[in-house]
Amino acid sequence: MNFLSFFFCLHFSLDRSCFKIKLRLLLLFGMIFTAHGAQQWKCVFEKEISTGFYCCRTEGLFVTDQYETIDGIDGNHDDFSKSNLDVNALIVNDQTLHYLPNNIGEFFPNLKHLEIKNSGLREIKQEDLRDLPLLEHLILDHNFL
Secondary structure (H helix, E strand, O other), X not given: OOHHHHHHHHHOOOOHHHHHHHHHHHHHHHXXXXXXXXXXXXXXXXXXXXXXXXXXEEEOOEEOOOOOEEEEEEOXXXXXXXXXXXXXXXXXXXXXXXXXXXXXXXXXXXXXXXXXXXXXXXXXXXXXXXXXXXXOEEEOOOOOO
């Protein structure tokens, strides 16, 4: 197909093969220009009495895109000497978290305990946990797995 016939096909033709070309181009441009979101996660930081973990309890999560990533963590540490490096438990309960962002370890590299309960989690892959080498406890109760 030369350039003129290709141009004619894209602009004027209702031919089935031209329709397929148009559809493929639309899908290609859609994949190229679709931006996947990134979110600030809001945390309430606290020392968990029963386990002794310093944890982030998330609030107001709404993650429904499997390519969503974490852009930052919002919240005040309960002790001014603490930082995200001290967090060793992440607790997501009763939120909307259909997919686990695969960059959690960038913000909480010392995570040992990950708890996601009743949050609509639909899928979790090994690569989602790849940057959490210290993870010892994974609790995924009451989700859609």
